[in-house]
Amino acid sequence: MNRSDIPVRKQKIRRDTTKLRLIVFGTLAGLLILCSIFSKYLCPYDPYLQDLSIAKAPPGSAHLFGTDRYGRDMLSRVIIGSRTSIFSTLLLVAIITVTGTLIGVLCGWHGKKLDTILMRISDIFLAFPGLVFALAVAGVLGGGLHNAIIALAAISWPKYARIARSQTLAQKETTYLQAAVLSGSSTGKIIIRHLIPNIIGPILVTAMLDIGTMMMELAGLSFLGLGAKPPMAEWGSMMSDSRSMMATLPWITFAPGLAIFISVMVFNLLGDTIRDYADPKARGR
Amino acid sequence: MKKYIVKRLLQLIPILLGITFLSFAMMRMAGSDAITELYSNQGGAVSAEVMNEARARLGLDKPFLVQYASWLGGLLRGDMGVSYVSGKNVFQTFISKLPATLLLTVLSVLLTILISIPLGVLAAVRHDGIVDYFLRFLSFIGNSLPNFFVALLLMQLLSIRLGWLPVISGGTSLKSAIMPTLTLAIAMSAKYLRQVRATVLEELHKEYVAGAMARGVRSSVILWKSVFRSSLLTIVTLLALSIGSLLGGTAIIENIFLWDGVGKLAVDAITMRDYPLIQAYVVWMAIIYVLINLITDLLYHALDPRIRQGVSE
Numbered sequence: 001m002n003r004s005d006i007p008v009r010k011q012k013i014r015r016d017t018t019k020l021r022l023i024v025f026g027t028l029a030g031l032l033i034l035c036s037i038f039s040k041y042l043c044p045y046d047p048y049l050q051d052l053s054i055a056k057a058p059p060g061s062a063h064l065f066g067t068d069r070y071g072r073d074m075l076s077r078v079i080i081g082s083r084t085s086i087f088s089t090l091l092l093v094a095i096i097t098v099t100g101t102l103i104g105v106l107c108g109w110h111g112k113k114l115d116t117i118l119m120r121i122s123d124i125f126l127a128f129p130g131l132v133f134a135l136a137v138a139g140v141l142g143g144g145l146h147n148a149i150i151a152l153a154a155i156s157w158p159k160y161a162r163i164a165r166s167q168t169l170a171q172k173e174t175t176y177l178q179a180a181v182l183s184g185s186s187t188g189k190i191i192i193r194h195l196i197p198n199i200i201g202p203i204l205v206t207a208m209l210d211i212g213t214m215m216m217e218l219a220g221l222s223f224l225g226l227g228a229k230p231p232m233a234e235w236g237s238m239m240s241d242s243r244s245m246m247a248t249l250p251w252i253t254f255a256p257g258l259a260i261f262i263s264v265m266v267f268n269l270l271g272d273t274i275r276d277y278a279d280p281k282a283r284g285r
Numbered sequence: 286m287k288k289y290i291v292k293r294l295l296q297l298i299p300i301l302l303g304i305t306f307l308s309f310a311m312m313r314m315a316g317s318d319a320i321t322e323l324y325s326n327q328g329g330a331v332s333a334e335v336m337n338e339a340r341a342r343l344g345l346d347k348p349f350l351v352q353y354a355s356w357l358g359g360l361l362r363g364d365m366g367v368s369y370v371s372g373k374n375v376f377q378t379f380i381s382k383l384p385a386t387l388l389l390t391v392l393s394v395l396l397t398i399l400i401s402i403p404l405g406v407l408a409a410v411r412h413d414g415i416v417d418y419f420l421r422f423l424s425f426i427g428n429s430l431p432n433f434f435v436a437l438l439l440m441q442l443l444s445i446r447l448g449w450l451p452v453i454s455g456g457t458s459l460k461s462a463i464m465p466t467l468t469l470a471i472a473m474s475a476k477y478l479r480q481v482r483a484t485v486l487e488e489l490h491k492e493y494v495a496g497a498m499a500r501g502v503r504s505s506v507i508l509w510k511s512v513f514r515s516s517l518l519t520i521v522t523l524l525a526l527s528i529g530s531l532l533g534g535t536a537i538i539e540n541i542f543l544w545d546g547v548g549k550l551a552v553d554a555i556t557m558r559d560y561p562l563i564q565a566y567v568v569w570m571a572i573i574y575v576l577i578n579l580i581t582d583l584l585y586h587a588l589d590p591r592i593r594q595g596v597s598e
Binding site for chain 1: 299300303304307308311312314425426428429430431432433434437438440441445528529530532533534536537540541551552554555556558563566567570571574575578
């Protein structure tokens with residue numbers, strides 16, 4: 001800070017790489033999703049086959065990520081784990097986007113008492129520190145991957161409802177929507193054909209930015225034993241399962257950790273890029 | 286100002302009622318109740334009469350709203366019933382573990398401030414320079430690492446490889462607080478650094494900065510006296526908002542490092558289905574969070590000269 005030149009005027013002209021980044025990160029995310037869909041066929045070994053004669057083998061040419069204490073190939077387990085981890089995260093984000101948007105549109109369009117009630121409810125949900133409430137919900141429902149998804153969905157919808165509601169309120173005043181109402185279109189048609197396509201942008205951007213966080217929180221719940229349970233291969237529970245042997249067999253813990261890190265990073269990069277793409281003014285910020 | 290505080294406090298009432306009602310309803314809707322769980326933990330079949338008697342003793346056979354009202358009354362008196370598992374007073378158990386969690390929270394917030402505010406300002410000042418890119422890169426990495434992975438990495442590095450710190454904290458000493466604090470602060474700083482950078486950057490692009498530069502005011506004076514001070518409001522608010530994720534994050538971290546706080550207590554209670562304890566955790570964490578938000582809001586109003594002097598924007 002000694003030289004302290006505040007570069008107010010120093011604005012370099014940079015090439016806008018948004019489109020290129022969009023293609024690269026989109027492809028990477030697509031590959032991850034494909035990997036989770038076709039995980040069954042990508043595994044070099046059977047991820048659930050135990051073979052004690054090769055147990056605890058360190059990473060090598062035969063087993064790229066080594067084997068765990070039952071002799072299961074870690075690479076195969078990480079790959080098969082992508083189905084649970086990536087697929088359930090996408091499912092979760094899809095659920096909260098749809099429910100949140102529906103509630104928000106309903107509130108914004110209908111207004112009146114329904115709006116007040118639903119928004120007060122969302123206030124209450126927003127007043128809980130997210131993961132604390134998810135922990136309790138998952139605990140009450142009794143763990144399991146489905147319940148972890150329900151728990152995280154229960155705490156995450158209000159954010160989307162808020163965005164959808166404010167967007168709906170803004171659109172409601174526009175001339176084109178008023179015209180559609182005056183010309184006698186049915187409410188359902190107006191909402192589906194006109195309103196939703198015009199408000200979905202910011203909602204989708206939020207959803208893309210949320211994928212990484214949701215993936216980490218879902219893995220976190222599994223790590224605590226409140227999500228997917230062994231022997232089901234899931235990255236968070238695999239890490240928790242093996243951490244007692246971390247001193248001697250670090251690869252069993254770090255292979256799934258690396259997988260979470262890479263997937264979260266790819267989806268975060270994609271989310272950032274999509275936000276930049278949608279809002280050119282914010283680029284480079 | 287006084288009017289505003291009263292208004293905000295009144296707004297809290299429905300929120301707090303909602304929080305307590307929701308937590309209560311959630312616990313009651315759970316599939317298996319504590320008595321079933323308790324006796325199945327002990328093993329062996331127990332006759333329905335014995336179980337019904339135990340339910341009556343704990344008041345579990347009364348109508349839902351009656352149970353809620355009596356529970357809420359107890360909550361106000363600091364009486365949240367007894368643990369189904371240990372039979373101890375829930376409120377006292379919770380309060381006895383709270384200082385450890387608060388210590389962890391305060392330490393990580395302090396460390397976060399120490400890390401991210403100077404670095405965030407630096408990144409904003411060196412916008413698009415090498416330092417900026419490097420810091421953005423680091424914060425991106427930090428943002429993509431789940432905190433439990435960071436915890437395990439730190440354990441592997443500091444305890445197993447280097448042997449500097451014990452793997453598991455023995456009690457709540459400052460030495461054993463290092464790793465959990467570091468873990469929480471890394472995750473939080475990564476997010477917060479970005480926000481500080483964006484806030485300061487936005488302020489730097491305002492016209493008064495250019496004006497001050499043109500008049501020959503020294504850059505350091507502009508930065509610290511004007512830009513940083515006006516960014517501080519947003520910076521404080523964002524910090525308070527991120528405490529919410531910290532409160533949940535401590536649950537995982539306390540479990541990894543066996544830190545004896547409320548997060549570990551809650552996860553233990555969840556595995557035992559000890560409803561009164563889970564309830565105490567959820568309700569009190571939510572209340573603490575709401576209060577932190579309230580204080581931030583009031584602070585915001587007290588700090589903003591426009592609002593303080595009653596000037597509308």
